[in-house]
Amino acid sequence: xxxxxxxxxxxxxxxxxxxxxxxxxxxxxxxxxxxxxxxxxxxxxxxxxxxxxxxxxxxxxxxxxxxxxxxxxxxxxxxxxxxxxxxxxxxxxxxxxxxxxxxxxxxxxxxxxxxxxxxxxxxxxxxxxxxxxxxxxxxxxxxxxxxxxxxxxxxxxxxxxxxxxxxxxxxxxxxxx
Amino acid sequence: xxxxxxxxxxxxxxxxxxxxxxxxxxxxxxxxxxxxxxxxxxxxxxxxxxxxxxxxxxxxxxxxxxxxxxxxxxxxxxxxxxxxxxxxxxxxxxxxxxxxxxxxxxxxxxxxxxxxxxxxxxxxxxxxxxxxxxxxxxxxxxxxxxxxxxxxxxxxxxxxxxxxxxxxxxxxxxxxxxxxxxxxxxxxxxxxxxxxxxxxxxxxxxxxxxxxxxxxxxxxxxxxxxxxxxxxxxxxxx
Amino acid sequence: xxxxxxxxxxxxxxxxxxxxxxxxxxxxxxxxxxxxxxxxxxxxxxxxxxxxxxxxxxxxxxxxxxxxxxxxxxxxxxxxxxxxxxxxxxxxxxxxxxxxxxxxxxxxxxxxxxxxxxxxxxxxxxxxxxxxxxxxxxxxxxxxxxxxxxxxxxxxxxxxxxxxxxxxxxxxxxxxxxxxxxxxxxxxxxxxxxxxxxxxxxxxxxxxxxxxxxxxxxxxxxxxxxxxxxxxxxxxxxxxxxxxxxxxxxxxxxxxxxxxxxxxxxxxxxxxxxxxxxxxxxxxxxxxxxxxxxxxxxxxxxxxxxxxxxxxxxxxxxxxxxxxxxxxxxxxxxxxxxxxxxxxxxxxxxxxxxxxxxxxxxxxxxxxxxxxxxxxxxxxxxxxxxxxxxxxxxxxxxxxxxxxxxxxxxxxxxxxxxxxxxxxxxxxxxxxxxxxxxxxxxxxxxxxxxxxxxxxxxxxxxxxxxxxxxxxxxxxxxxxxxxxxxxxxxxxxxxxxxxxxxxxxxxxxxxxxxxxxxxxxxxxxxxxxxxxxxxxxx
Numbered sequence: 041x042x043x044x045x046x047x048x049x050x051x052x053x054x055x056x057x058x059x060x061x062x063x064x065x066x067x068x069x070x071x072x073x074x075x076x077x078x079x080x081x082x083x084x085x086x087x088x089x090x091x092x093x094x095x096x097x098x099x100x101x102x103x104x105x106x107x108x109x110x111x112x113x114x115x116x117x118x119x120x121x122x123x124x125x126x127x128x129x130x131x132x133x134x135x136x137x138x139x140x141x142x143x144x145x146x147x148x149x150x151x152x153x154x155x156x157x158x159x160x161x162x163x164x165x166x167x168x169x170x171x172x173x174x175x176x177x178x179x180x181x182x183x184x185x186x187x188x189x190x191x192x193x194x195x196x197x198x199x200x201x202x203x204x205x206x207x208x209x210x211x212x213x214x215x216x217x
Numbered sequence: 218x219x220x221x222x223x224x225x226x227x228x229x230x231x232x233x234x235x236x237x238x239x240x241x242x243x244x245x246x247x248x249x250x251x252x253x254x255x256x257x258x259x260x261x262x263x264x265x266x267x268x269x270x271x272x273x274x275x276x277x278x279x280x281x282x283x284x285x286x287x288x289x290x291x292x293x294x295x296x297x298x299x300x301x302x303x304x305x306x307x308x309x310x311x312x313x314x315x316x317x318x319x320x321x322x323x324x325x326x327x328x329x330x331x332x333x334x335x336x337x338x339x340x341x342x343x344x345x346x347x348x349x350x351x352x353x354x355x356x357x358x359x360x361x362x363x364x365x366x367x368x369x370x371x372x373x374x375x376x377x378x379x380x381x382x383x384x385x386x387x388x389x390x391x392x393x394x395x396x397x398x399x400x401x402x403x404x405x406x407x408x409x410x411x412x413x414x415x416x417x418x419x420x421x422x423x424x425x426x427x428x429x430x431x432x433x434x435x436x437x438x439x440x441x442x443x444x445x446x447x448x449x450x451x452x453x454x455x
Numbered sequence: 456x457x458x459x460x461x462x463x464x465x466x467x468x469x470x471x472x473x474x475x476x477x478x479x480x481x482x483x484x485x486x487x488x489x490x491x492x493x494x495x496x497x498x499x500x501x502x503x504x505x506x507x508x509x510x511x512x513x514x515x516x517x518x519x520x521x522x523x524x525x526x527x528x529x530x531x532x533x534x535x536x537x538x539x540x541x542x543x544x545x546x547x548x549x550x551x552x553x554x555x556x557x558x559x560x561x562x563x564x565x566x567x568x569x570x571x572x573x574x575x576x577x578x579x580x581x582x583x584x585x586x587x588x589x590x591x592x593x594x595x596x597x598x599x600x601x602x603x604x605x606x607x608x609x610x611x612x613x614x615x616x617x618x619x620x621x622x623x624x625x626x627x628x629x630x631x632x633x634x635x636x637x638x639x640x641x642x643x644x645x646x647x648x649x650x651x652x653x654x655x656x657x658x659x660x661x662x663x664x665x666x667x668x669x670x671x672x673x674x675x676x677x678x679x680x681x682x683x684x685x686x687x688x689x690x691x692x693x694x695x696x697x698x699x700x701x702x703x704x705x706x707x708x709x710x711x712x713x714x715x716x717x718x719x720x721x722x723x724x725x726x727x728x729x730x731x732x733x734x735x736x737x738x739x740x741x742x743x744x745x746x747x748x749x750x751x752x753x754x755x756x757x758x759x760x761x762x763x764x765x766x767x768x769x770x771x772x773x774x775x776x777x778x779x780x781x782x783x784x785x786x787x788x789x790x791x792x793x794x795x796x797x798x799x800x801x802x803x804x805x806x807x808x809x810x811x812x813x814x815x816x817x818x819x820x821x822x823x824x825x826x827x828x829x830x831x832x833x834x835x836x837x838x839x840x841x842x843x844x845x846x847x848x849x850x851x852x853x854x855x856x857x858x859x860x861x862x863x864x865x866x867x868x869x870x871x872x873x874x875x876x877x878x879x880x881x882x883x884x885x886x887x888x889x890x891x892x893x894x895x896x897x898x899x900x901x902x903x904x905x906x907x908x909x910x911x912x913x914x915x916x917x918x919x920x921x922x923x924x925x926x927x928x929x930x931x932x933x934x935x936x937x938x939x940x941x942x943x944x945x946x947x948x949x950x951x952x953x954x955x956x957x958x959x960x961x962x963x964x965x966x967x968x969x970x971x972x973x974x975x976x977x978x979x980x981x982x983x984x985x986x987x988x989x990x991x992x993x
Contacts, residue, residue: 125320128341135318137348170348175341183340187320214335216319216326264759265913267954279953284759306950310919343943344923369912388754388912391737393922395912 044075044202047092048082048123049113051106052133052171053099056188057124058082061096063191071195074202091116094201096123096194100133101172105165114178119206121197122174125187125215132187133171141167182206186217193217223289228296234287241269241282244295251295252304252336254311254329255370256283257420259443260379266370268304268333271295279303305337313344314393315351316365317423323436324424330368331423347393354399356406359429360418367397367425373417380446385411397425416442456714457722458600461591468588475511477551478530480580481539483514484666485698486659487525489540490514496544497527504548513589516667518580520567521820528580535561535568566836567818572799574807575783576823579667584702587709590670598786599674600721603681606789611682612638615785617793619805624650624741624778625856625882626958627804627871633775636765637683640773645685647727648769648776649676650746651692651699654738655854656905657813658885661779663821664809665692665699668783669706673729675782677716678789680727683775688727691746693734703731738855738909742957743768743776745911756911757957778883780809800826804870808884812838815845815890824869831865834888845890849973853882855902855909856962858969859895878969880962895974896981899966900928906963917960920951924967931981938982945971 050058058081064071078092079085088109095117101107114120125131136144145167150157174180184197193213200206220236227244234243239262244251255266264281271282274292282295294300311317311330319331333339351364371388374397378384385408389398399408418426419438427436456464472478479497483490494514501510518526523537527547536547536559543559550556561568573579582589590596602611616631637645649672653661665672676688692700707729710716718726732750734740740755747769749755768774784806788796797805804826810833813819817839824833830850834840841847849859858879860867867873871881889898907921927944930936948964948971955961971978 122341129312129318130346131318131320134346134348135316135321137346138316138350173341176345180341185340210338211340214319215317215331216322262759263913264956265915267914267916267956270954281759281956286761303950303954306946307915307954310915310923313923314919345926347922369918390912391739392907392910392912393918395918 044094045078045089045092046075046198047079047088047095047113047117048077049079049088049095049097049099049109050081051097051099051110051127052102053124053126054132055081055098057096057098057126057186057194060124060186060188060191061194064195065191067195071198071202075198088113088116092118094119094121094198096121097127097174098123100126100130101168101174101177102133103165103167107168107177110174110177119181119201120174120178121182121184122180123184123194124189125185126171127174128183128185129215130171130173134173137170141169182209184211184213185215186213187215189213189217223287225287225290226292228294236287238287239283240271240280240285240287240293243287244282244293249295251282252333253283254333254368254422255372257372257376257440257443259447260372260375260420263371263375266368267307270300270303272297272300301337304333305339306343308333308337308339309342309344311368312339312342313346315347315349315367318365321433322366322424323427323431323433324366324421324438325434327434327437328424329422351396354405355429356404357411357413357429358406359413360405360415361427361429362397362399362405363425363427364396365425366423368423369395369397370422371397372420372422373397373426376416376420376443380443381412381414381416383410383412383414386417456596456600458597458604461596461600461721464588465592465594465597468592472511472592475509477506477510479510479512479547480515480518480528480530481512482516482518482524482526482528482580484517484663485696486521487517490525492541493525493527493539493544496541497548500544500548506548506551510548510551513583514585515581516579516584517663517821519571519576519821520561520818522816522818523561524820526561526580529555530581533563537561567820567822567839570824570832570837571822572807572825573823574787574799575664575671575780575809576667576821577787578671579663582668584667584669585705587670587706587713590668594790595670595786596674596715598790599677599715602678602789603721603723603725608638608682608684611678611789614789614793615682618788618796619793619800619803620781620784620788620796621804621871622778623780623784623808623883625853625880627881630777630781633765633777634679634683636763637685637773637775640766642773644687644770644772645683646769646772646774647676647680647683647685647688648743648746648750648764648774649688649690649779649782650741650743650776651690651696651779652734652738652741652746653696653779653883654693654741654909655856655883655885656902657887658811658854658883660809660811660821660884662696662699664779664783665696666702669699669702670710671783671786672703672779673706673710673716675785676729677720677727678785679775679777679782681725683773685775686726686728688729689732689750689769690729691732691734691740691750693736693740695736700731700733707731737911738905739911739957739959742959745957746776747774756913757959759956780884801868801870803872804881808869808881810884810886812886812888814851814886814888815841815893816888817842826870827868829866829868830860833869833886834865838888841888841890845892847888848891848893849889849895849898851879851887851889851898851902851966852885853880853962853965854885855905856880856958856965857882857885858965859889859898859973860969861973878972879965894932895970895977896928896931899970900925900932902966903928903963906959910959910963914954914956914960916951916954917956917963920947920955920960921963923947924951924964928967931978934981934983936978936982937984941978941982944978
């Protein structure tokens with residue numbers, strides 16, 4: 041049987057969900073026996089592969105670039121998992137939403153005491169007005185809430201995927217867990 | 218004169234209760250859990266959150282268990298696919314209404330809204346969130362009111378009016394714009410009627426009302442005072 | 456005032472009226488602009504010609520044909536003039552003893568008037584609402600005096616029950632049954648409330664009745680109070696109806712002065728006082744329990760029912776609450792008997808109903824027709840059809856709680872049941888005609904916005920549901936919706952309908968549901984097949 045091709049993606053998040061994934065510790069070896077991590081901030085690949093079986097996405101969609109990457113990844117992936125509260129609800133990145141992008145940039149870059157107040161625009165993706173969860177843009181197959189989801193939760197989800205028992209999977213987690 | 222005793226069926230079980238009792242009370246006495254949010258024992262019931270809706274045989278409508286008196290021979294269903302769907306939708310509507318960011322909330326881990334979501338297996342919010350711009354009123358010396366977390370259950374309004382007798386809290390505006398206000402919409406710290414008793418803080422189901430100085434997940438509501446006060450008052454009235 | 460005194464007063468005032476050869480009535484409703492100037496012009500014209508003793512000029516209530524208002528009615532002769540301006544005064548007065556002014560005259564057989572059956576509106580436009588003697592001379596308060604002198608409360612309740620009258624405020628609950636419940640409810644103190652918090656967009660039946668014949672509403676209420684054993688009553692009118700309020704105040708004072716209200720009414724052993732309460736503009740205060748909260752001086756939000764107001768209403772006492780038009784029906788039913796009333800209408804919907812015709816219709820205005828008349832007759836024969844050569848698309852009945860009925864059901868006889876079957880409701884009587892140029896989704900979104908603004912915010916399905924549904928409808932309107940949005944729209948409507956606390960939330964989805972039923976293609980045409988586009992929210 042060929043190994044499951046797993047990718048992970050890091051959008052607008054703190055990388056805590058990826059840390060939680062690493063927190064599965066020695067169980068990573070167990071997972072590695074059955075899946076290849078073909079694309080991830082944790083590995084060296086630069087281009088998202090043409091086809092992966094599963095992608096776990098951390099973070100909200102906050103910029104034009106985030107959205108473009110998400111849409112591309114959706115096309116190239118079999119199963120898309122929203123990993124953690126930012127991907128599931130917007131969470132902390134979405135705390136700026138009531139303000140709007142303009143006002144937030146002003147507050148951070150112009151109204152705070154820095155030497156040369158300016159709003160950075162060159163080489164940076166443009167911010168969306170709102171930071172939003174993945175399912176506002178593309179269909180999501182599995183939601184794993186938690187900030188971050190516990191290592192056990194992530195392991196349980198991936199183990200179920202490998203075992204083919206992910207349908208109707210009920211994970212022991214919650215928003216803010 | 219005590220109320221007559223009635224018999225009824227809840228979820229297929231024969232149970233009995235006093236005629237003065239509600240479906241919610243009798244269910245609870247018999248170990249049948251009906252989800253609630255605005256309801257809190259010791260305060261008047263308002264039937265606002267609609268989570269405790271139950272089906273009653275012979276009635277085309279759904280009935281909020283917290284305000285529905287029991288009747289002889291009634292047959293109540295407290296859980297069904299339909300009710301489960303409505304309850305899930307209601308909890309999600311609440312999440313979509315304001316800015317609930319559990320991860321950084323003072324009540325994380327001690328929040329009834331969060332717990333309802335977990336209990337119903339809500340792993341994302343189907344409805345787009347509204348992200349309203351709401352204020353945090355930190356004008357009080359000991360407490361803080363964060364409108365972003367408020368679910369408008371009005372427990373604070375009721376405990377303040379019915380138990381403390383101060384009626385500091387009330388509601389302003391209509392529809393999606395309603396908001397809890399102190400006195401005639403003054404900052405909490407300037408509200409002349411507030412006795413600073415903190416009852417509202419401890420009946421709040423979410424992190425909307427909290428003690429100052431609490432950080433993420435540190436706000437633990439203390440509720441035992443309420444049944445104690447209610448029982449004592451009933452004693453006094455005798 | 457005893458019956459004999461009332462009869463004497465009626466006769467005396469009629470003799471006075473009979474001394475005038477001509478009676479001019481000018482429509483003086485709130486909605487008729489410029490009527491003050493017309494009255495002034497007519498008055499000076501009459502004075503100039505020294506006709507004060509022969510011509511009696513009176514301001515009257517609404518005559519119904521608002522689209523062609525202001526209307527001036529000349530009696531005897533039933534000569535009605537339309538779109539009258541002050542400049543027409545001289546010509547009108549000059550013509551009194553001669554041929555009517557042809558260019559202003561409405562055809563005497565105009566279906567708008569000829570096809571109506573006026574019962575509640577019978578005196579509208581034919582008496583001065585600010586003159587109690589006009590009402591008395593026309594037979595007013597006779598029903599009250601007769602009832603008090605010759606009928607027991609239980610007889611009156613039975614009379615109303617037998618008449619088959621149903622609540623005209625919206626839900627169509629049998630009026631007699633409600634009265635019987637309040638009459639039987641234990642309690643020393645009982646209340647009677649008149650719900651005049653008319654708030655549906657496009658509806659002005661109650662305003663017109665209160666402005667035209669305030670005494671009829673008072674009389675109905677006093678009879679009701681006697682029947683159910685109430686000693687105190689309240690009329691709750693929205694503050695946006697200043698003319699109705701002014702005329703009600705005057706009517707209450709006049710009725711008190713003549714011992715038709717207050718202590719020992721009609722010289723008999725029945726006491727009843729009546730007070731006016733003004734609503735501050737919340738639509739939800741038309742919901743009976745919210746209205747009661749408001750009268751009690753609290754925030755107008757609905758209470759859970761049961762207990763119903765009939766058992767536990769105002770200040771926890773048994774309370775009868777009926778709508779303006781319902782009370783206005785009472786005096787005639789008592790006077791003429793239940794059989795007279797139940798002879799009109801359909802099997803289960805008796806009597807007549809007042810409708811406010813608005814929207815894309817030639818003869819916008821107020822009409823009263825027997826229950827059972829079909830929509831086509833009301834809209835095309837009486838209402839004159841659609842202007843500017845456009846085609847009829849739908850009629851929205853029942854306001855924000857009602858539904859949109861398409862052309863294929865124009866031949867449906869109007870009754871509580873038939874409209875319910877079509878997914879709409881009778882409601883209080885608003886009828887908004889929509890032509891082919893309008894998008895149904897636009898119409899529906901307007902009503903949802905109304906409900907969103909007017910929701911009291913107490914229960915979650917209504918408070919948040921209306922906002923979410925409004926957002927979805929906006930996406931449809933802007934051609935940005937997806938198939939998932941349509942499913943979500945239907946789920947939310949189902950939730951609101953079944954889980955909301957009061958009628959506002961329960962019926963708020965009706966316009967959406969009825970258009971999903973009859974105009975589904977308009978929704979489907981606006982669905983984009985792609986994945987949801989980037990969503991920016993306000």
